[in-house]
Amino acid sequence: MNALARPAPFDQPATPRTALAVHNIEVVYDHVVLVLKGVSLEVPEGAIVTLLGANGAGKTTTLKAISNLLHAERGEVTKGSITFYGEEVHRLSPSELVRRGCLQVMEGRRCFGHLTVEENLLTGAFTRKDGKAAIQRDLEMVYSYFPRLKERRKVLAGYISGGEQQMCAIGRALMARPRLVLLDEPSMGLAPQLVEEIFEIVDRLNREEKVTFLVAEQNTNVALRYARYGYILENGRVVLDGPAEALRDNEDVKEFYLGLSATGRKSFRDIKSYKRRKRWL
Amino acid sequence: MAELGPVLEVLLGGLMSGVLYSLVALGFVLIFKASGVFNFAQGAMVLFAALSLVRLSEWLPFPVAIALTIAIMIALAWAVERLVLRPLVGQHGLILFMATIGVTFFLDGFGQTIWGSNVYQLDLGISASPWFLLENLFPGGILVSPVDVFAAAVAGSLVLALSIFFHSTKIGRALRAVADDHQAAQSVGIPLNQIWLIVWSTAGVVALVAGMAWGSKLGVQFSLSFVALKALPVLILGGLTSIPGAILGGLIVGAGEKLAEFYIGPAIGGGIEYWFAYVLALAVLLVRPQGLFGEKIIERV
Ligand SMILES: Nc1ncnc2c1ncn2[C@@H]1O[C@H](COP(=O)(O)OP(=O)(O)OP(=O)(O)O)[C@@H](O)[C@H]1O
Ligand SMILES: [Mg+2]
Numbered sequence: 001m002n003a004l005a006r007p008a009p010f011d012q013p014a015t016p017r018t019a020l021a022v023h024n025i026e027v028v029y030d031h032v033v034l035v036l037k038g039v040s041l042e043v044p045e046g047a048i049v050t051l052l053g054a055n056g057a058g059k060t061t062t063l064k065a066i067s068n069l070l071h072a073e074r075g076e077v078t079k080g081s082i083t084f085y086g087e088e089v090h091r092l093s094p095s096e097l098v099r100r101g102c103l104q105v106m107e108g109r110r111c112f113g114h115l116t117v118e119e120n121l122l123t124g125a126f127t128r129k130d131g132k133a134a135i136q137r138d139l140e141m142v143y144s145y146f147p148r149l150k151e152r153r154k155v156l157a158g159y160i161s162g163g164e165q166q167m168c169a170i171g172r173a174l175m176a177r178p179r180l181v182l183l184d185e186p187s188m189g190l191a192p193q194l195v196e197e198i199f200e201i202v203d204r205l206n207r208e209e210k211v212t213f214l215v216a217e218q219n220t221n222v223a224l225r226y227a228r229y230g231y232i233l234e235n236g237r238v239v240l241d242g243p244a245e246a247l248r249d250n251e252d253v254k255e256f257y258l259g260l261s262a263t264g265r266k267s268f269r270d271i272k273s274y275k276r277r278k279r280w281l
Numbered sequence: 282m283a284e285l286g287p288v289l290e291v292l293l294g295g296l297m298s299g300v301l302y303s304l305v306a307l308g309f310v311l312i313f314k315a316s317g318v319f320n321f322a323q324g325a326m327v328l329f330a331a332l333s334l335v336r337l338s339e340w341l342p343f344p345v346a347i348a349l350t351i352a353i354m355i356a357l358a359w360a361v362e363r364l365v366l367r368p369l370v371g372q373h374g375l376i377l378f379m380a381t382i383g384v385t386f387f388l389d390g391f392g393q394t395i396w397g398s399n400v401y402q403l404d405l406g407i408s409a410s411p412w413f414l415l416e417n418l419f420p421g422g423i424l425v426s427p428v429d430v431f432a433a434a435v436a437g438s439l440v441l442a443l444s445i446f447f448h449s450t451k452i453g454r455a456l457r458a459v460a461d462d463h464q465a466a467q468s469v470g471i472p473l474n475q476i477w478l479i480v481w482s483t484a485g486v487v488a489l490v491a492g493m494a495w496g497s498k499l500g501v502q503f504s505l506s507f508v509a510l511k512a513l514p515v516l517i518l519g520g521l522t523s524i525p526g527a528i529l530g531g532l533i534v535g536a537g538e539k540l541a542e543f544y545i546g547p548a549i550g551g552g553i554e555y556w557f558a559y560v561l562a563l564a565v566l567l568v569r570p571q572g573l574f575g576e577k578i579i580e581r582v
C-alpha cells in the first residue's frame with residue numbers, strides 16, 4: 001500500500017547498491033562469552049568504510065563473522081543476519097564467500113612464511129577458474145601497485161619486512177578478484193610513513209580497481225582521512241557512526257580517539273554512557 | 282678389506298629397512314603438516330592397507346586389487362575427515378590426537394574382523410634369492426635382497442613424485458599454505474576440508490606402499506602395526522614437519538640399529554636393535570627438540 005513511502009534504493013541509479021549489510025548480530029565464543037552485542041553496519045558498493053575501536057572492542061570478531069572464519073575459533077553468530085549483495089552468507093563456507101568476491105585480509109598479515117612472495121600471491125587465486133592467462137595478468141596488476149613485491153618475488157615471505165608482508169597480504173587478496181575486502185588493522189606495527197603508503201594504495205585500488213573496502217583500524221586519524229564513512233565500536237556495540245568528516249569533527253571522537261583534547265585520553269565508557277545511550281540506542 | 286665386507290652388508294641392510302621406516306614416517310609428516318594432527322593411526326593404516334591388498338588379491342588380479350585398495354584408503358580418508366576432523370575443528374591438538382588413537386583401535390579391530398587375522402603372504406613377484414654384489418672385491422660378495430631394493434626404489438620415486446606435487450602444482454601450493462597457516466589459507470578461499478581429504482588420501486596411499494614393502498618381507502600380520510611404531514623415533518630424529526627429515530631419519534635409524542647390533546650387540550648379548558632407535562631419539566630430543574631437520578621456525582622481530 002504505502003510502498004511509496006519507503007525509499008527504494010535499488011531503483012535509483014544515483015544510490016549505490018549495498019555490498020554488505022550486517023544486521024544486529026551477536027557473537028558468542030566458546031558457547032558462553034558474548035562478544036558482539038548487536039552490531040549493525042552497512043557498506044555501500046564502491047566505498048571505503050572504516051570500523052574503529054580500541055583493543056578488544058570487537059573489530060576482528062565482526063570481520064570474522066562476516067567472512068565466516070569464526071568457526072575455527074569456536075565462535076558463532078547467534079543472532080542477526082549478514083548479507084552480501086542481498087544473499088544471506090550464514091550458510092556459506094569461507095571458500096564459497098571468496099568465490100562470490102568477499103574476503104578478509106587478517107590482522108597481523110599472516111603471509112605463508114615458507115612460501116615465496118609470488119607463491120603467496122598465487123594462493124590468492126586458488127578459487128579462480130578463469131585460466132592461467134587471466135591470473136598472470138592480475139599478478140602483473142598486483143606488481144604494478146606494489147613494485148617492491150616484484151623485486152622480492154622469489155624471497156620467502158617469512159623473511160620480508162613487516163610493510164612488505166602487509167603488501168603481500170593485500171596483494172594475495174587482490175588475486176582472488178574480490179569485490180569487497182575486509183582489511184583488519186593494516187597499520188599494525190608499521191611506521192607512520194608506511195601506514196600512509198598502504199592507505200594510499202588502498203585508496204587507489206578503491207578508485208581504479210573498484211574494490212570496496214571495510215577497514216578495521218585503531219589508527220583513527222589515518223582511517224578517517226581515507227574512509228567515506230565510519231563506525232565506532234566499543235565493547236561489542238556500535239556507539240557512534242557517521243560520514244568520516246562528521247566523525248572527525250565530533251567532539252567525543254576528537255577527545256577519545258584522536259587525542260585532541262586537553263583533558264587527555266579517556267574512554268567513552270568512563271563518563272558518557274548515559275548520554276550515548278540516549279543518542280544511539 | 283676382509284672386515285669391510287660384512288660391515289657394508291649390515292649397513293646396506295640397515296638402510297633398506299630404514300627406507301621402510303621412512304615411508305611410515307612420511308605418512309605422519311604429511312598429515313601433521315597439513316592438519317596439525319599427530320596421526321597415531323598411521324601404523325594401523327599400514328596394516329589395514331596391506332591386509333586389504335593381500336585379501337583382495339586372492340580373488341582379483343593384482344593391479345585391480347591395488348586400485349581397489351587405493352579406493353578403500355581414499356574412502357577411509359573421507360570418513361576420517363567427515364566423522365572426526367570436521368566436528369573437531371579448532372579443538373586442542375591433544376583431543377585430535379586422542380581421536381586418532383580411537384581410529385587406530387577401530388582400524389586394527391575392524392580390519393581383522395573383515396579380512397581375518399592370520400599371517401598372509403604377500404607375493405610381489407620378485408625373486409626371493411639374494412643378489413651378491415662386488416664379489417671380486419669382497420670374499421663372498423655383499424648380500425642384498427631384491428625385495429629391499431625394489432622397496433627402496435618405490436619409496437624413492439614416491440618421495441620424488443610428492444616433492445614435485447608439492448612444489449609445482451596448484452593443489453601442492455595450497456597444501457603448503459595450509460601447513461603454514463591454516464586460518465590464513467582459509468581466508469583466501471582454500472577449502473580446508475578438501476585439503477584434508479587430499480592429504481589423508483595421500484597418507485593412505487603412502488601407507489599402502491609401506492604395507493606392501495613390509496608385508497612382502499615379514500608377511501602381512503598384526504605385528505606390522507607395531508613395526509610402524511618405529512616411525513616415532515624417526516619422527517623425533519627428522520622433525521615432525523620435514524619430508525626430507527622423515528627420509529633421512531628413517532635411514533639413520535635403520536642403519537644405526539643394525540650397526541649397533543653388529544658392533545655392540547655381541548658384547549652385551551644382542552637385542553639392541555629393538556631399543557636403539559628410541560635411545561637415539563631421546564638423545565636427539567635433549568639436544569635439538571625440533572629434530573635434526575625440523576623446519577626452521579621463521580620468526581621476525
Ligand atoms: N577465540 C576467542 N575466544 C574467546 N574470546 C575471544 C576470542 N577472540 C576474541 N575474543 C574476545 O573478544 C573480544 C573482542 O576481540 P576482537 O579481537 O574482536 O577485538 P578487536 O577490536 O579486534 O581488538 P584489537 O584491536 O586488539 O585487534 C575481546 O574481549 C577478546 O578477548
Ligand atoms: Mg583485532
